Amino acid sequence: MLRPNVSITYCWLCGWLLRASWMAQELLTTFADELGSVTLVPDKTGGVFEVRLDDKLLWSRKEHGRFPDIKELKQIVRDEIAPERDLGHSDAKPAG
Numbered sequence: 563m564l565r566p567n568v569s570i571t572y573c574w575l576c577g578w579l580l581r582a583s584w585m586a587q588e589l590l591t592t593f594a595d596e597l598g599s600v601t602l603v604p605d606k607t608g609g610v611f612e613v614r615l616d617d618k619l620l621w622s623r624k625e626h627g628r629f630p631d632i633k634e635l636k637q638i639v640r641d642e643i644a645p646e647r648d649l650g651h652s653d654a655k656p657a658g
Contacts, residue, residue: 565598566643571612574604578611581629585613588632589639596643615642 568589572582579602586600611623613635620638621630630638640647 565596566616567599567601568597568639569601569603569614571603571605571610571614573606573608573610575606575608579604582611585630585632585635588636592636592649593639593643596647613638615639618642 568586570582570586572578582602586602590597590600609624611621611629612619613621613630620642621635623629636649640649
């Protein structure tokens with residue numbers, strides 16, 4: 563079975579490579595058995611930061627007005643590729 567690909571398109575003019583590569587590392591570590599790959603895609607149109615699962619847009623900085631928290635990004639990816647999976651501390655609800 564072909565495993566899905568996550569792509570992270572980031573603005574290299576804005577210096578977001580480190581953020582994108584860190585998020586890629588976190589996703590690869592968390593979903594080593596479920597993901598086929600995580601691809602980093604540099605963009606030079608300005609301000610772009612998008613996360614896609616295959617062709618489906620999961621996160622857009624432009625639409626949300628911010629970057630995703632890594633916990634929230636892991637939950638979004640999990641909900642798409644392994645909804646039954648427990649993410650441990652990344653699934654913990656805030657106290658209150």
